[in-house]
Amino acid sequence: MEEYYLALRKHIEEISPLTDQEWEYVAQCFTYKTLKKHQFLIQKDELVPSEYWVIKGLLKTYTIDSEGKEHILQFAMEQYWTSDFQAFQNQIPATLFIDCIEDSEFFCLRLENRERLCQEIPKMTNFFRIKSHYGYIALQQRIMSLLTETAEERYNNLIKKLPHLIQRVPKKLLASYLGVTRETLSRLKG
Template structure:
């Protein structure tokens, strides 16, 4: 739980007493490689903060083709947010790509925590805003950049992920074929 405290304190200062009141809202879950946290059709009860591991958030289209929405790693938050905030069934999948640990937070818990500790409402707003900005930047990049630019952007932003995520998934994330990714990788060495 100390990782959680450090993560919160990157945005807001909290006292020992405040942290003790925050901890009960989160539950720890260990996740195995290839284990799903969310599958399409599930009730989306939680949003997750990653303590360790790498996760892939994706959508499957009607033809069974995977479209990667995001990768997530330590200190990132993830869920199927449309389903989570609307308390609906999931349209996305969240799968663990390497063994990890997450903290789970229900929407009810998030709302109660925000009500009893106003600082946390500020914290959640900042996290949500940063997530929205990142998603918007990703969409703009997909719409306006060529594969080489998208590759360089991803490699510059996430060098650790470039080393840990199978190239197949990086290619899917960037919207290129595996062969194109190999060419991009070779030309950027």
């Protein structure tokens, strides 16, 4: 477990270096959680008490339309933050599902603990601000990709950005993420 906390500290200190005393305060705000493959981290219409930092594993964030079709918004793997951020921040029921593609381990940070951290340790405010900006930029790039790129361009860009993800995600889920059919994905993979 200690190695997990060291990994989290390293992750935070890439943006906001902490003293040992500050780190002790930060660490006690996180709780550890495990889920098995196919278990839900978040289900639509439930409250979302935490945001999650992925220690190990792989998850998908998605919605299901009125016809029952799954639309994947994001994959989250090691060192990614994930949640239904709208539901988490506003303390309203979730509009998204997040479930595990692989057995997964997380650190959970409740909203009241994050707020307390930001009040007590201003460096953490900076950390969360920068991480939020990175997330917003990634979301903006994803939307622009869906609007302006061909399926082949989206696939090739995914291979460049996250080549190891292709090996971990089943073809059906990868096709959903790229907004193509499995047959189209097979053609793209050549």
